[in-house]
Amino acid sequence: MRPKAFPRTLVLVALLVQAGLAQINDNFNDSFLDPRLWTVLVSPPGQAGTVSEINQRLEITLGPGLGSTGIASVCQFTGDFDVQVDYILLNWPATNLHSVRLGAPDLGVGPGGGIGLNRSSFPNGLSGEFYLLALPNADPQMATTQLSGKLRLVRTGATLSGFAMVGTTWVPIGSGPVSTAATHISLDLGAGSSTAQGGVSSAFDNFQTNAGTVSCACSPLIVEPALKQFFPPWGSHTYDDAATWATTGQKTTIARWGCHLTSAVMLINYQASQQGNSFRSDPDDLNTWLEAHSAPYKSSGSVWGPDVQLYVKQKTNGSLGVFYQGLIDKQDDFVLDSYLCANNPVILQVPVAGSTHFVLATGQTIVNGRSTFKINDPNYNVADLSQGSYNFRYLGIREYSASRTPPHALLISGHSPIEFVATDPAGNETGFDPTTGTHFSQIPSSSYATDSILDDIDPLSGDTTPVVKNLEVLAPLSGTFNLKVFGTGIGDFTLDFVAHDINGNESVQSLTGSTIPGAIATFAIAYSSAVGSTVSVTHIVTFNTLAADVGVARAAGLIHNNGIVNSLLQKLQAASVAVTGGEVNTAADILGAFVNEVFAQAGKHIDATAVNLLTSDVAALLSSLGA
Secondary structure, three states: OOOOOOOOOOOOOOOOOOOOOOOOOEOOOOOOOOOOOEEEEOOOOOOOEEEEEEOOEEEEEEOOOOEEEEEEEOOEEEEEEEEEEEEEEEEOOOOOOEEEEEEOHHHOEEOOEEOEEEEEEOOHHHOOEEEEEEOOOOOOEEEOOOOEEEEEEEEEOOEEEEEEEEOOEEEEEEEEEOOOOOEOOEEEEEEOOOOOOOOEEEEEEEEEEEEEEEEOOOOOOOOOOOOOOOOOOHHHOEOOOHHHOOOOOOOOEHHHHOHHHHHHHHHHHHHHHHOOOOOOOOHHHHHHHHHHHOHHHHHHOOOOHHHHHHHHHHHHOOOOOOEEEEEEOOOOHHHHHHHHHOOOOEEEEEEEOOEEEEEEEEEEEEEOOEEEEEEEOOOOOOOEOOOOOOOOOOOEEEEEEOOOOOOOEEEEEEEOOEEEEEEOOOOOEEEEEOOOOEEEEOOOOEEEEEEOOEOOOOHHHOOEOOOEEEEEEEOOOOEEEEEEEEEOOOEEEEEEEEEEOOOOOEEEEEEEEEEOOOOEEEEEEEEOOOOOOOOEEEEEOOHHHHHHHHHHHHHOOOEOOHHHHHHHHHHHHHHHHHHHOOOHHHHHHHHHHHHHHHHHHEOOOEOHHHHHHHHHHHHHHHHHHOO
């Protein structure tokens, strides 16, 4: 009698067309399972199991009896591949009748169970503690006492080989013929007997693709009803509090601006249908809720994912899972394929008449031999991205799924003329530095993108919602974020800081200022995910940065002669010396004289923007000095 690690696990993904290619690597460090990469395998009836990404690894626990659970890749590996993963046996009694497996579930079953490499535990008569490579016609084994290690599967042609790491060496467990069909890869914990005890647990970590081609292919999703932003009754209703940001003569209806709003509603209703939830939304309801609860929506008409997630949570008392996974500000077909193949429609930002529009992506298709995507367009009568002005293109993805993610988040919205870069408490950066032309995206689960919506009724008008630069961080670290704000033009700017705590509760702080090309303002953002915490932002100014702004204003021609510059810099030097000597009140008096000189020259030899910039700098500096 041969031990069967556990039966073949079925992965239900219907094939249609071959699409995006990429590699799958995951260190399981971000506390939620990445829905672009993995889907959870459902335990059989009567067999309880849990799968959780915690403790910077993937932990799996099984209840008593025959069965298995774990995860499988959303996409498939075609042709040759080489994959590996770390494993740890957490609660592993002797002869527990369980196996940990790195599997290839679409390649069939053999005498040792579903195809894959197992670390197993059975009574001595069935080999004890051992590695087992389950092949269609054989199950080579090797005894082991390892409670942690690495598993590796390699397919070359029609031969599958299994390896286990012993010390620093890959030791072959065996090899043999297998199907060359495309296969998902699974990470499982399974029990091979109805008498298996419960509570056995293991963990996986550091999944790595060493070689291989990944293909995502699946049937289109049916998202019904396909709503339009101009449908009655909501089409004629006011979008957001649009009167506060609309330019003179701009119409303010959902019919004109509601493409993102309506796409989000269709996404919510699809997930409700799939999850058997009776809740249904419409553009009126979401518009009303966002107007009352969402700072980004009220300030510029921007639909922010964490707010949509919170709307669903509040409206359904947490019974419906719609979770925002982040933003990608470029075309990424692999990511899009992964979401769609995991039954998760997502929102696409698409190009229209020099600006942008939003649609709901629902599936893959082929048009004239070219792969593209089916869409539900809330305004135009087009069925896929080959039609209209889209030309097979999209500009970004707003990612949502039914997989739970932490609700805490941080959004920084900048209203021109500025760009900015944020640094998190760990020193990672995200944003754009125009002085070097460098884009940063180091902060985990972060993005930096420009957001606006074109007038969908009259796209040739060029009218849009306010153009904003949005820097978002999902599940941010608690601590101090530093923000550098770079002036890219002459004028006033606004920064909105929106923070969600661990329960999704929102706090907001807004700051205004003036800037000029070359000016750099620095802010400290105190963020905590603790329940009830509020975001706090401080403008950081030093004598050196204030002196730099004087120089920048002179270079921009906003201070008209060097005599004024020299006088201002002398005052700053004297105030700095006073602070060094502990004479803070004296420094405050000198800075007061600095401000008086600036005001005296306002409209004569110092332009208004420079006046605003320098006086606000002094106010922040005095605050930091406690004066």
